[in-house]
Amino acid sequence: MTALAPNVVPFASPAAADGPEFVETPVAYDALVLASFGGPEGQDDVIPFLRNVTRGRGIPDERLEEVAHHYRHFGGVSPINAQNRALKAALETELAGRGIDLPVYWGNRNWAPYLDDAFTAAADDGHSTLLVLATSAYSSYSSDRQYREDIALAITDASLEDRVSADKVRLFFDHPGFVQPFQEGLDAAVTEFLEQGVAASNIHVLFSTHSIPTADAVRSGPRDVDWGEGGAYVAQHRAVAAHIIEQLATNVTGGSTVPWQLVFQSRSGPPTQPWLEPDINDVIAELPAVGAKAVVIVPLGFVSDHMEVMWDLDTEAMDAASEAGLLAVRTQTPGVHPAFVTGLVDLVIERIEGTPASERPHLTDLGPWYDVSRAGDCENVRLGFKPAAAGLVP
Known part of the structure; x- marks a missing residue:
């Protein structure tokens, strides 16, 4: 690919x-491509x-089989493809109900149908x-820049x-469309x-999201902003969680704030590589010592019931809660909740109509997020910068 000048998308x-x-x-888009992880x-x-x-990490099949048992427990079938079919529908x-003629194609990063097939179609x-x-929904290499590289x-x-x-x-x-299902569940x-x-x-409320390497976390978000420890990835989760807790006090607890924290799950890197902590199961084990009787697990980092939700939360975290003698519930993910689907189409219409930033809905001071990623956003320090769409180079 020909080298691109700075500040070109x-x-x-x-x-x-x-x-x-x-x-x-306004932009006259003529197709929408739903891009996902695949399974x-x-x-x-x-x-x-x-x-x-x-791919590219040289991990032998013997080690992959250690992870494979999560999928084999469910017959080798990840829920994510069925969820994407439901979301596409x-x-x-x-779109049709709003009179918007925009065909939807679907492609994945890691399994059929692949993203290049969707673009070709x-x-x-x-x-x-x-x-x-x-x-x-969030800033990080795997959840943002890698998708732009995939495009x-x-x-x-x-x-x-x-x-x-x-x-x-x-x-x-x-x-609001993404946050509402979490709010209702909590x-x-x-x-x-x-x-x-x-x-x-x-x-006690535990807002859970996927752990990522700390080196990736600190590089999430635009580089000219001090996001604090954990970069924009952690800042975004904390801001949304704080908003949900504030609304809980208004909606349910009569102004009382329940104890809460952001926790992490599903780490997969070598022990020598720092990843975001604390781990949800470690936190659950410590809750009785601080007076907890019940725990609500909110899968804040996930748009639907992925394998990480079904195994790491519904199996391992719920087992940890049982061992700790805690009442426990895991709340819903957005999935195909009407508010979420409506919100996603609202986001599409933003781009079709060129909605001014001042009119775009957002529930935290961090939003609305950028349409075009800033230069260097969500760098992967191990892989370096690869060509990526929808953002300034590099």
């Missing part, structure tokens, strides 16, 4: 090509899928101005450089525990 529509923070010019759909798919996930219904159907919606790779692998442009919907961590769980006679001060 590869593969972008003309409205986004110069790299504004917010694209406030195996049978026992024979599990190891090849995990090879795709860990829900988006199509919502869109181009072959005559679509050239594409908007990508990634099923990830660039899909376009170049399919030789579509002269046939399509591709922009990406902004990160939606604090969009409000309902705490209400139930209160009705069972558990005092608010004895109900």
